Amino acid sequence: MSERTAAGSAAIEGAVAQAGDNLAAGTGAGAGAGIDAGAAGGAGAGTMLQAVNLTRRFGGLAAVNRVSIDLHRGEVHAVIGTNGAGKSTLVNMLSGELPPSDGTIRLGAHDITGWSQPRRARAGIGRSYQRTNIFGELSVFENARLSAQAAHQRAWACWESARACTISGRSAAEAIAAAGLTDHAERVAGSLSHGGKRQLEIAMCLATRPQVLLLDEPLAGMGAEETERMLALLAELKRDHAILLIEHDMDAVFRIADRITVMVNGEVVATNVPAAIRTDPVVRTAYLGEDA
């Protein structure tokens, strides 16, 4: 697990990149936010994020090949597949960290395929990383506040800093409460348990006030009790969010997911409700490793 140091931090870089993005777009913080769910052409009611035929090639390898996926508010949509199936690459394209080689991404009514990661974050796409990504020497609260600032503050507008500070402090406090970390707010983040650090990552994501949560293996390395706490948190969060969950623990996936997409070698082999995935002969041979 890698923890970041405050110096040269990605959150600060994010804030600066976002400022440049705002300037380039000629817009203020928060511009472009506000997603009209279900207004996207072709997407069903409640669809927040929709990818169509998303493809990413690395040299000759199609890490993600013509993947289509819809994320709906009120749903946990799990993406499963063996290591190297293309799950993280898919998330990196949805979050804006990696440009697709081909395909389209819509957020509500907007085609966001060409949008930068900071612009997508401002518009409501939050993510957590497969590897823990916190500032170990800062407090839990400061970690969440930095995230909120990166999403909302206009870094060059120094006259706004007091107001922005109040807003980001409030976002951070709400996010910490939602992630169940209020009792640990003043603790040094590096002293949290592994599960606590993953909860903090969710809090950092929530501090940006997202509508879509892209969670890359948030249960990885957790004990049974920590897993239960995280599953309860996700069940709570899905009421107001569209959640994409990458996860290897099949017990957890089949308990929490409303829909499951199965990826093999960069391609989707099935998307369905858990009961149908469990009995799908293609999935059983391709992924669960059983004879059909």
Ligand SMILES: Nc1ncnc2c1ncn2[C@@H]1O[C@H](COP(=O)(O)OP(=O)(O)O)[C@@H](O)[C@H]1O
């Ligand atoms: N930046 C990259 N450059 C080259 N190959 C990559 C890169 N990122 C991922 N890959 C390759 O793409 C495939 C899918 O990787 P990844 O999306 O990380 O899979 P998963 O998250 O399902 O384990 C793997 O073969 C991986 O080696």
Ligand SMILES: [Mg+2]
């Ligand atoms: Mg991965």
